[in-house]
Amino acid sequence: MNSEDKLYFEDFEIGWEAVTGSRTVTEADIVNFAGVSGDFNPLHMDEEFAKTTPFGRRIAHGLLGMSIGTGLPRNHPPLAILAFLGIREWNFKAPIFIGDTIHMKYTVVEKRETSKKDRGLVIFKRQIINQKGEVVQEGQALLLLLRKQK
Amino acid sequence: MNSEDKLYFEDFEIGWEAVTGSRTVTEADIVNFAGVSGDFNPLHMDEEFAKTTPFGRRIAHGLLGMSIGTGLPRNHPPLAILAFLGIREWNFKAPIFIGDTIHMKYTVVEKRETSKKDRGLVIFKRQIINQKGEVVQEGQALLLLLRKQK
Amino acid sequence: MNSEDKLYFEDFEIGWEAVTGSRTVTEADIVNFAGVSGDFNPLHMDEEFAKTTPFGRRIAHGLLGMSIGTGLPRNHPPLAILAFLGIREWNFKAPIFIGDTIHMKYTVVEKRETSKKDRGLVIFKRQIINQKGEVVQEGQALLLLLRKQK
Amino acid sequence: MNSEDKLYFEDFEIGWEAVTGSRTVTEADIVNFAGVSGDFNPLHMDEEFAKTTPFGRRIAHGLLGMSIGTGLPRNHPPLAILAFLGIREWNFKAPIFIGDTIHMKYTVVEKRETSKKDRGLVIFKRQIINQKGEVVQEGQALLLLLRKQK
Amino acid sequence: MNSEDKLYFEDFEIGWEAVTGSRTVTEADIVNFAGVSGDFNPLHMDEEFAKTTPFGRRIAHGLLGMSIGTGLPRNHPPLAILAFLGIREWNFKAPIFIGDTIHMKYTVVEKRETSKKDRGLVIFKRQIINQKGEVVQEGQALLLLLRKQK
Amino acid sequence: MNSEDKLYFEDFEIGWEAVTGSRTVTEADIVNFAGVSGDFNPLHMDEEFAKTTPFGRRIAHGLLGMSIGTGLPRNHPPLAILAFLGIREWNFKAPIFIGDTIHMKYTVVEKRETSKKDRGLVIFKRQIINQKGEVVQEGQALLLLLRKQK
Numbered sequence: 001m002n003s004e005d006k007l008y009f010e011d012f013e014i015g016w017e018a019v020t021g022s023r024t025v026t027e028a029d030i031v032n033f034a035g036v037s038g039d040f041n042p043l044h045m046d047e048e049f050a051k052t053t054p055f056g057r058r059i060a061h062g063l064l065g066m067s068i069g070t071g072l073p074r075n076h077p078p079l080a081i082l083a084f085l086g087i088r089e090w091n092f093k094a095p096i097f098i099g100d101t102i103h104m105k106y107t108v109v110e111k112r113e114t115s116k117k118d119r120g121l122v123i124f125k126r127q128i129i130n131q132k133g134e135v136v137q138e139g140q141a142l143l144l145l146l147r148k149q150k
Numbered sequence: 151m152n153s154e155d156k157l158y159f160e161d162f163e164i165g166w167e168a169v170t171g172s173r174t175v176t177e178a179d180i181v182n183f184a185g186v187s188g189d190f191n192p193l194h195m196d197e198e199f200a201k202t203t204p205f206g207r208r209i210a211h212g213l214l215g216m217s218i219g220t221g222l223p224r225n226h227p228p229l230a231i232l233a234f235l236g237i238r239e240w241n242f243k244a245p246i247f248i249g250d251t252i253h254m255k256y257t258v259v260e261k262r263e264t265s266k267k268d269r270g271l272v273i274f275k276r277q278i279i280n281q282k283g284e285v286v287q288e289g290q291a292l293l294l295l296l297r298k299q300k
Numbered sequence: 301m302n303s304e305d306k307l308y309f310e311d312f313e314i315g316w317e318a319v320t321g322s323r324t325v326t327e328a329d330i331v332n333f334a335g336v337s338g339d340f341n342p343l344h345m346d347e348e349f350a351k352t353t354p355f356g357r358r359i360a361h362g363l364l365g366m367s368i369g370t371g372l373p374r375n376h377p378p379l380a381i382l383a384f385l386g387i388r389e390w391n392f393k394a395p396i397f398i399g400d401t402i403h404m405k406y407t408v409v410e411k412r413e414t415s416k417k418d419r420g421l422v423i424f425k426r427q428i429i430n431q432k433g434e435v436v437q438e439g440q441a442l443l444l445l446l447r448k449q450k
Numbered sequence: 451m452n453s454e455d456k457l458y459f460e461d462f463e464i465g466w467e468a469v470t471g472s473r474t475v476t477e478a479d480i481v482n483f484a485g486v487s488g489d490f491n492p493l494h495m496d497e498e499f500a501k502t503t504p505f506g507r508r509i510a511h512g513l514l515g516m517s518i519g520t521g522l523p524r525n526h527p528p529l530a531i532l533a534f535l536g537i538r539e540w541n542f543k544a545p546i547f548i549g550d551t552i553h554m555k556y557t558v559v560e561k562r563e564t565s566k567k568d569r570g571l572v573i574f575k576r577q578i579i580n581q582k583g584e585v586v587q588e589g590q591a592l593l594l595l596l597r598k599q600k
Numbered sequence: 601m602n603s604e605d606k607l608y609f610e611d612f613e614i615g616w617e618a619v620t621g622s623r624t625v626t627e628a629d630i631v632n633f634a635g636v637s638g639d640f641n642p643l644h645m646d647e648e649f650a651k652t653t654p655f656g657r658r659i660a661h662g663l664l665g666m667s668i669g670t671g672l673p674r675n676h677p678p679l680a681i682l683a684f685l686g687i688r689e690w691n692f693k694a695p696i697f698i699g700d701t702i703h704m705k706y707t708v709v710e711k712r713e714t715s716k717k718d719r720g721l722v723i724f725k726r727q728i729i730n731q732k733g734e735v736v737q738e739g740q741a742l743l744l745l746l747r748k749q750k
Numbered sequence: 751m752n753s754e755d756k757l758y759f760e761d762f763e764i765g766w767e768a769v770t771g772s773r774t775v776t777e778a779d780i781v782n783f784a785g786v787s788g789d790f791n792p793l794h795m796d797e798e799f800a801k802t803t804p805f806g807r808r809i810a811h812g813l814l815g816m817s818i819g820t821g822l823p824r825n826h827p828p829l830a831i832l833a834f835l836g837i838r839e840w841n842f843k844a845p846i847f848i849g850d851t852i853h854m855k856y857t858v859v860e861k862r863e864t865s866k867k868d869r870g871l872v873i874f875k876r877q878i879i880n881q882k883g884e885v886v887q888e889g890q891a892l893l894l895l896l897r898k899q900k
Contacts, residue, residue, distance in 0.1 A: 032328065048401045067183070071187035078825060088240075090238075171496065173495045173496055178476075327628055328628035334788075336517065342621055349622065370511075371488025391535065
């Protein structure tokens with residue numbers, strides 16, 4: 001077994017897909033994310049206020065869902081990422097509640113060579129999915145990956 | 151002074167802009183964000199690896215920059231947010247290094263009434279700017295705000 | 301809108317008051333505060349012990365309530381604080397339980413010029429109030445604020 | 451060795467004193483305290499702003515110093531605390547900088563029986579002292595302790 | 601009272617024992633330990649998966665139990681530790697669930713002089729015990745302690 | 751690609767080995783581990799004291815090294831762990847300093863069927879190795895893995 005294995009630009013083709021492991025989003029995650037981000041919006045932090053909203057209770061920060069999505073356990077070697085270029089059309093489609101268990105499905109939707117021979121652009125559709133199978137967040141991530149053959 | 155003041159849909163017009171207070175991004179922020187997200191990518195967490203990259207040292211997670219952007223201190227009443235709908239075209243333009251001090255500038259670029267009379271869509275251009283005045287991240291956030299007159 | 305706005309010594313007069321936004325105190329807050337402070341007293345951290353106390357369950361550290369009080373969202377520009385000089389007569393009047401939602405009311409009770417012309421002392425009465433309207437903590441904070449006219 | 455040992459009301463007399471172990475205040479402590487409290491004031495979090503203040507660099511939150519003071523390692527059995535009633539005249543005398551190492555000296559300055567026979571009030575002078583021997587914070591804490599003989 | 605008191609090699613004999621104070625293991629502890637360690641195994645972090653295991657719900661990381669064991673409040677002066685040499689035969693005998701309250705009992709089972717006159721080896725049996733009196737973890741810790749007489 | 755892939759009892763044989771990705775141990779990790787464990791021993795938390803020790807500066811908690819070892823990024827599918835049974839002969843051979851970058855090498859040294867047909871015991875030698883190639887911690891972990899064929 002070669003411990004140096006990573007997934008390179010050449011390892012992906014359009015339609016390649018994978019799903020991550022899952023994680024339950026807890027009250028502690030929301031509290032900790034508020035602490036890291038500084039975002040103490042009452043939608044996330046004030047149960048009395050949250051009771052008066054259509055959701056009826058506190059919801060996770062949208063960016064907490066995105067952030068957890070990037071860190072969920074994967075069952076394949078790590079990507080040979082050179083840079084995370086950006087995000088395209090990210091939609092917060094439904095709330096993530098305390099106790100929801102989410103995973104991410106990602107699918108290669110686009111792949112492009114660049115002017116530099118040692119790297120290439122791969123665009124992944126990312127879907128955050130809860131324990132009921134609902135897509136709660138969805139968008140595209142643009143990753144610059146290293147190529148094996150430079 | 152009325153403590154109930156919030157900024158509603160009607161309070162914004164295209165071109166409205168504001169800048170937040172600033173915050174220095176520390177090694178502890180990166181460590182804490184890795185812990186919350188689960189993203190322990192060596193670009194952020196492995197100094198020996200980072201020395202071999204074009205950046206030459208660890209950089210902050212892109213989503214940490216975005217997340218801090220949402221929580222920076224503001225000098226106006228909080229927005230009457232009903233929902234954070236999504237993100238459009240977010241670009242990670244330059245790295246955020248440990249010790250960089252960032253703030254956010256946000257500008258209303260679009261405003262739309264919706265079919266529901268009690269709310270409206272406001273699109274903010276958000277720019278994360280470092281202590282040298284460089285725009286390190288840039289994109290648009292779609293917020294659904296409450297209206298005063300329903 | 302001038303993003304440089306802060307509230308200076310001249311902006312306050314005796315009787316000026318404001319209330320902050322609210323935040324629900326969670327088990328995670330208590331755990332995190334224990335971790336930061338090192339205070340693992342069983343009143344806060346040991347549910348079996350806490351059952352034997354008059355409160356019947358764990359309570360938040362008194363200083364956690366004070367600390368959250370200083371960081372609750374405000375709906376006015378930040379104060380032009382030069383220094384937080386001290387605290388006068390702080391009383392922990394009632395416990396804060398997990399799940400309580402607290403906000404702070406603050407009122408200017410005293411204001412004094414100092415020998416230095418660029419600053420002044422403002423004393424705020426601070427009251428931490430829970431979701432039932434009970435004042436759970438109360439005291440005075442002595443802040444040295446900058447003056448606009450120096 | 452009796453593991454049930456605690457220090458009760460009767461164990462203290464005026465003039466009793468002790469010093470805690472020490473702890474170095476780190477940048478991570480300040481970041482974590484900001485996250486718990488929500489207090490992201492630029493005095494603590496914005497190095498560029500801090501350079502323009504008389505201190506010339508970020509300083510720890512005053513309440514972080516107080517909070518660490520309550521949790522420093524002690525070399526005697528824990529106190530049989532029934533309640534932490536309040537604080538009297540707490541002064542933030544000098545800043546705590548990143549890298550300072552602080553400990554606490556506490557001295558019994560007052561002791562009072564109460565109408566209830568199972569408890570008594572003990573007032574401790576608390577001094578937070580840095581590695582240079584400077585008292586950086588000082589005040590009094592009012593603790594209600596259990597009595598052995600009820 | 602001499603604040604310099606520590607427990608040295610000479611202060612222990614075989615059979616010496618003590619018990620720590622207790623602490624309730626919370627969901628926040630598990631979340632925070634995952635963040636520090638990077639161990640997001642679904643046994644600890646995925647409630648849906650955990651329901652399908654023999655335990656029926658999430659359990660604490662084994663090393664979280666061990667780690668909390670080292671930090672529980674003690675009612676004697678701190679040990680004069682020169683080094684924590686290692687662990688011998690540590691067994692995770694039963695799970696620690698969210699809400700369990702644990703303490704540690706430690707007993708000197710072996711004591712050895714070393715070639716260096718200023719130190720000695722003390723081996724402690726450590727038992728992590730839950731609120732039902734069950735030993736959930738058990739093993740031995742090898743500590744190198746300073747001697748008073750060098 | 752089958753996202754259900756895990757490594758089962760049958761996937762290992764004696765001599766199987768792998769190395770994890772690496773992570774730099776930071777001051778923030780030590781501070782956070784102290785907060786989670788409650789272990790504020792001056793070896794880890796008091797720079798002034800640490801200067802007087804043979805190490806000359808603060809060192810990471812031994813259990814922090816072990817804990818990070820369990821969470822380092824792996825480049826193979828997750829193990830089908832039924833239980834982490836215990837640790838055998840774990841040695842803290844050398845200190846981990848702030849700024850050290852560690853990874854783990856693990857090697858199967860023993861493998862045993864058990865009376866239950868659906869599981870088997872695999873014993874891994876684990877070595878925590880720093881950026882200089884020094885083994886700083888070493889021991890054995892006993893894992894109960896699921897079998898594919900039950």
